[in-house]
Amino acid sequence: NAGVTQTPKFQVLKTGQSMTLQCAQDMNHEYMSWYRQDPGMGLRLIHYSVGAGITDQGEVPNGYNVSRSTTEDFPLRLLSAAPSQTSVYFCASSYGGQVGNTIYFGEGSWLTVV
Amino acid sequence: QQPVQSPQAVILREGEDAVINCSSSKALYSVHWYRQKHGEAPVFLMILLKGGEQKGHDKISASFNEKKQQSSLYLTASQLSYSGTYFCGTAAGNKLTFGGGTRVLVKP
Numbered sequence: 001n002a003g004v005t006q007t008p009k010f011q012v013l014k015t016g017q018s019m020t021l022q023c024a025q026d027m028n029h030e031y032m033s034w035y036r037q038d039p040g041m042g043l044r045l046i047h048y049s050v051g052a053g054i055t056d057q058g059e060v061p062n063g064y065n066v067s068r069s070t071t072e073d074f075p076l077r078l079l080s081a082a083p084s085q086t087s088v089y090f091c092a093s094s095y096g097g098q099v100g101n102t103i104y105f106g107e108g109s110w111l112t113v114v
Numbered sequence: 115q116q117p118v119q120s121p122q123a124v125i126l127r128e129g130e131d132a133v134i135n136c137s138s139s140k141a142l143y144s145v146h147w148y149r150q151k152h153g154e155a156p157v158f159l160m161i162l163l164k165g166g167e168q169k170g171h172d173k174i175s176a177s178f179n180e181k182k183q184q185s186s187l188y189l190t191a192s193q194l195s196y197s198g199t200y201f202c203g204t205a206a207g208n209k210l211t212f213g214g215g216t217r218v219l220v221k222p
Contacts, residue, residue: 048208
């Protein structure tokens with residue numbers, strides 16, 4: 001059972017660089033989302049998608065882009081990395097387009113921007 | 115708007131009980147509870163969808179008071195494995211917003 005797979009697990013970026021965090025799920029879930037978690041803090045929603053071709057902003061979308069070309073994949077792009085984007089990023093998915101269902105999280109991607 | 119959790123941290127001896135509260139300034143339609151171990155992803159515990167609903171997971175249970183716009187998580191006869199950070203999440207439309215978390219440490 002792969003579940004929700006994130007890559008890379010660890011990444012160090014220089015300020016101004018761009019990169020893409022990959023997320024894939026094999027559960028045929030319609031709903032996918034990206035959260036960031038700063039040290040000792042809760043999870044904050046960056047972007048989410050209720051199905052292929054549909055994306056929307058969460059609480060903290062600035063500096064990030066997403067796309068959803070397939071049901072399985074939901075990549076998160078950092079356009080121009082800043083030290084404030086140093087965080088742990090979690091991709092999540094759930095069955096159906098509503099959030100009344102169990103959320104399954106990936107293992108996280110630790111990003112450091114220097 | 116982010117739900118508010120209390121307390122922020124609690125230390126228990128094995129076998130003791132604890133209550134974690136989650137409250138929102140907005141109407142609640144569903145409440146999620148997750149537990150996160152250090153360095154790991156959050157893991158689902160339960161969802162409460164109706165006011166007055168109560169659920170259990172092992173010796174961890176939760177209630178949902180729709181009128182008071184709050185939910186409580188009950189850790190009964192705590193075990194060492196209950197240590198971690200507990201998050202509540204409240205859903206509005208398709209957005210699930212998490213509280214700041216409650217750190218629980220269970221000591222032998």
